[in-house]
Amino acid sequence: MFEELETVKKKCLGCQKCNLCQNRTNVVFSDGIPNNKLMLVGEAPGYWEDIKGKPFVGKAGQLLDKIFECVGLSREKDVYICNTIKCRPPENRNPLPEEKLACREYLDKQIEILKPKIIIICGNIALNSLLPEERGITRARGKWFDGPFGSKMIPIFHPSYLLRNDSREKGSPKWLTWQDIKEIRRVYDTL
Ligand code: SF4
Structure with a gap:
């Protein structure tokens, strides 16, 4: 598993398949621990990620x-983390369709190699890539969907959205995310 991932990573680090290679500082391939239970897929690198x-x-x-800590999970021990796009779009603009298409092979390979049982889809851009038929994160979050290789996928709000919406009241994005992470932990414990 690790060798295969390393091969894909090596290819990705030298990738020049789309224009985003021109301004990147680093290719952002993954973090966390490679495992076959839990993967989180975000959108694209921002300033600090780059x-x-x-x-x-x-x-x-x-x-x-x-x-993750709230439910006893950590990226060091439990979660493999990656993005749909591996290089930073200028000024954090949304990735273009051709960039998404060019980069897709790396995410597909990460999923194919690890075959995670749960894929957390983090934010609208990742939702758009993995569940293009769904109409937005607000409607899709907290629901389970069938994913590749027998996985279950669940969308959640992106943490940068939560940072802009500070309320913890019932029904707020933060409160909803708390329900979602508890649900993820519940299913994780059944694996
Ligand atoms: S964004 Fe993806 S496809 Fe484009 S250069 Fe970076 S790694 Fe390659």
């Missing part, structure tokens, strides 16, 4: 770590 070469660093990454 600098550090890791997905979900900075404030959004710290919040994601806290969300």
Whole structure:
């Protein structure tokens, strides 16, 4: 498993398949622990991810770590983390369709090699890539969908969205994410 992933990573680190290679500092391939239970797929690297070469660093990454910690999970021990797009789009704009298409082979390979039982789809861009028929994260979050290789996929809000919506009241994005992560933990415990 690890050797196959390393081969894909090596190819990805030298990738020039789309224009996003021109301004990147680092290719952001993955973080966390390769495993066959839990994968989180985000959208595309931002400023700090590009600098550090890791997905979900900075404030959004710290919040994601806290969300996992709340249910006793951690990226060091339990979760493999990657993005749909591996290089940072300029000014954090949404990735273009041709960029998504070019980069898709790397995400597909990560899923094919690890065959995670649960795939957390984090945010609208990842939702659009993995469940294009769904109409937005607000409607899709918290629901289970059939995914590739027998996996179950569940969309959640992106932590950067939660940072912009601070309320913890019942029904707020943070409150809903708390319900979602508890549900993920519940199913994780049945694996
Ligand atoms: S975004 Fe993906 S396809 Fe484009 S250059 Fe980077 S790794 Fe290659």
